[in-house]
Each structure stands twice: as C-alpha cells, then as structure tokens.
Amino acid sequence: MRKKRNISQFLIFILAIAFMLAGCGSADNSKKAPSEETKGKTDKIIRVGYQKGNTINILKESGILEKKLEKDGYKVEWKEFSHGYGLLEGLFAGNIDFGHAADGPGIFAQASDKPLVYAGADLPNPEGVGVLVHKESGIKSIKELKGKKIGALKGGNHHYLAILALKDAGLSVDDVEWVFFKEAAEARAAFETKRIDALASYDPFLAAAEIDLNTINLTEGKDYGYPNRTFYYANVDFNKEHPELVDLILEAIDESDKWANENKPEVVKLLSKMIGIDEKIIDKAINRRKYGVDRINEEIIAAQQKQADIYYEIGLIPKKVDVSKDMPIK
Structure with a gap:
C-alpha cells in the first residue's frame, strides 16, 4: 500500500510539473508569435x-x-x-x-x-538593374559575352535581366558561364578582381560599381520589356x-x-x-x-x-x- 501511495504521489507530482511547464511554454510562445485569434485584435x-x-x-x-x-x-x-x-x-x-x-x-x-x-x-524601376563589364575588357555588347563568365545572385532581378538581354542578343543561357554568389558584395569583389567577365547587379550595388570602377553598362538604355x-x-x-x-x-x-x-x-x-x-x-x-x-x-x-x-x-x-x-x- 505504501509503495502504491508513493507511486501515486510521484505521478501527481509529474503531472503538476507538466502542467506548469505547459503554462510557461504557452506564455512564452504568445510573446513570440500571437495566435491567429489574438494577433492584430487583442494585441493590436x-x-x-x-x-x-x-x-x-x-x-x-x-x-x-x-x-x-x-x-x-x-x-x-x-x-x-x-x-x-x-x-x-x-x-x-x-x-x-x-x-x-x-x-x-x-x-x-x-x-x-x-x-x-x-x-x-x-x-x-528598369534602370535599377544592369549588366556591367570593365571598359578595358573590350566587350561592347551582350553578344560578345558568349563563352564568358557572368556573376549574379541566382534568381534575382538582375539575373533575370541578364537572361532577357542574352535572349535579345540571340544567345541562350547556356552560351555563357554563370557564376552564382550568395551576396552582392561577394559578386562585386569577384568582378573587381576580374575573376568574372561581367557582373549582373542591382541598385545600390549597381550604382556603386558604376561609380567606383571603370565600367560599361551593356544594358543601359535598352528596353527588354522588364519593369x-x-x-x-x-x-x-x-x-x-x-x-x-x-x-x-x-x-x-x-x-x-x-x-x-x-x-x-x-x-x-x-x-x-x-x-x-x-x-x-x-x-x-x-x-x-x-x-x-x-x-x-x-x-x-x-x-x-x-x-x-x-x-x-x-x-x-x-x-x-x-x-x-x-x-x-x-
């Protein structure tokens, strides 16, 4: 009997702790992410x-x-x-x-x-994206990027512009070598050190490269139908x-x-x-x-x-x- 009583008391103790922790967890979660019922209503x-x-x-x-x-x-x-x-x-x-x-x-x-x-x-904001090359590279058109390395952030607006520009020049995405970066600053560094031939970028990073480096914007003034x-x-x-x-x-x-x-x-x-x-x-x-x-x-x-x-x-x-x-x- 004494053993059963001890087990019962132990179970009651565990349940009490569980309820207490559950209560604490709910309070903490409500601070982090209000429920759909209260979000924007009670908390406003x-x-x-x-x-x-x-x-x-x-x-x-x-x-x-x-x-x-x-x-x-x-x-x-x-x-x-x-x-x-x-x-x-x-x-x-x-x-x-x-x-x-x-x-x-x-x-x-x-x-x-x-x-x-x-x-x-x-x-x-069509002018907020562009494809840059170094002026001394001798590249003067998108068509001349065939076989060259283009740096971009995969799936970004500037990547899309570069794709449209290649199509417009009669090239496919497979006619160039894409070098994808995770950050705009990383892509800029690769371009500046000439590890890539062209840089597809977006403002304000595009503007920074245009001001800091001696570049040609191959897409400037062109209408690719991209807003x-x-x-x-x-x-x-x-x-x-x-x-x-x-x-x-x-x-x-x-x-x-x-x-x-x-x-x-x-x-x-x-x-x-x-x-x-x-x-x-x-x-x-x-x-x-x-x-x-x-x-x-x-x-x-x-x-x-x-x-x-x-x-x-x-x-x-x-x-x-x-x-x-x-x-x-x-």
Whole structure:
C-alpha cells in the first residue's frame, strides 16, 4: 500500500510539473508569435518586415503608418531581414504580417506552394538593374559575352535581366558561364578582381560599381520589356482577416513615397546613413527611379507570369506556376 501511495504521489507530482511547464511554454510562445485569434485584435500589433535600403525604410522613418493606425489603437512592430527570401519565410511562418521583397522570391515561393498574397507593387524601376563589364575588357555588347563568365545572385532581378538581354542578343543561357554568389558584395569583389567577365547587379550595388570602377553598362538604355518591380506581400490570414489594414498600409507607403519623390536629397541622407553607403552612390540609385505604389493589375500579372515561365523553362523552378492565384485584383 505504501509503495502504491508513493507511486501515486510521484505521478501527481509529474503531472503538476507538466502542467506548469505547459503554462510557461504557452506564455512564452504568445510573446513570440500571437495566435491567429489574438494577433492584430487583442494585441493590436501589425508586424512589418523590411530590408535595409528598400522603400519601407522611408515609411518606417516617416511615422506616417503609425499616425494612420493610431486612431484605431494599432501599433507597428518593425522587423529587419537581410534579404527577401528570409523576409518571406517570416511571412509564411506568421512572424510578420506584411513585407517588401523582389519579384524573384515571390515566384520561388509560389513554385514551392508557400502561402502568400501579392498586395501591391512599387512603380517600375528598369534602370535599377544592369549588366556591367570593365571598359578595358573590350566587350561592347551582350553578344560578345558568349563563352564568358557572368556573376549574379541566382534568381534575382538582375539575373533575370541578364537572361532577357542574352535572349535579345540571340544567345541562350547556356552560351555563357554563370557564376552564382550568395551576396552582392561577394559578386562585386569577384568582378573587381576580374575573376568574372561581367557582373549582373542591382541598385545600390549597381550604382556603386558604376561609380567606383571603370565600367560599361551593356544594358543601359535598352528596353527588354522588364519593369523590375519590387512587391508588397501580405500574410494570407492577415490579408483575409484585415483587408482594410493591408489597404491602409499601402496608402501609407504611397504617401511616404510621394514625400520621397519631392525630397530626394533627404532620402539620400537617410538611406546612406542606414545602409552605410556613400551618399553619391545612393543619389545615383534613387535619382533614376520614381517612388510610388501600384495596385495589382493585369499588366503586373502578365509581367510576373512571363518571368515565372522563363524561370521554369531554364530550370530555376521545379514546376509551372500561375502567379495570378496569389495576385488578387481589387
């Protein structure tokens, strides 16, 4: 009897510890990732993901979004990511509600059946990507890159531009040797030391290479039918439960973008300080673009579908995707 009583007491003790730990775990998890039931309602927190140097930085510094949300009792939590793929992973996991990333990550996500919503897009920025060669290389056209090494970040907007430029010149992706890097700085170093013949890049890294090095931009002034838009993405549940907040965020971005267009010298100082890149580089990058928000439309869908189709054709994604299923027109 005494032995049974001891076992019973032991079991009660274990159960008590288990309940206590479960309670602690729940409290901890609620701080990290609020449930769908309470997120944005009880806590009234909207979590926005951004990368250093993109347009959401301007919104973050302006305070416009906070002011718009204040009357309804919402607060904004800003979360920084080093690249677009990481930002979208945060979106899929429910760690953020809204964020900003390039076109390529969206296509890769759709090809992997990851849940997202294209909420809107930046205005086109075709001059923000390019393919550079050293002036002393003697290469003066895309056609002359046949058999040469081109550096890029695989699947990036600049990679896509280079693919379009090769096609336009009558070359295929197999007519060149691709050298893929994980970081823009790594690609720049390889180009500077001439381990690659050409560099496909994007602003502000493109502008930096153009200013610092003696280069020719082989795609400058050419129209390849590529708008080079960056997209605003929303978490599926957040978009479904709070479409009015998604609209409000886009309105706030457009408002801060209009301010940016009228105050580019201030934007240069802001982004230069934030990214740690020389002001003249930032100045070159932002003065060849116009800020603003476009809502999803047929033209945007068609351009993104073309990019997705080409990515499938050359084996960058494992299957065909219908981009329109995650690009609602309002």
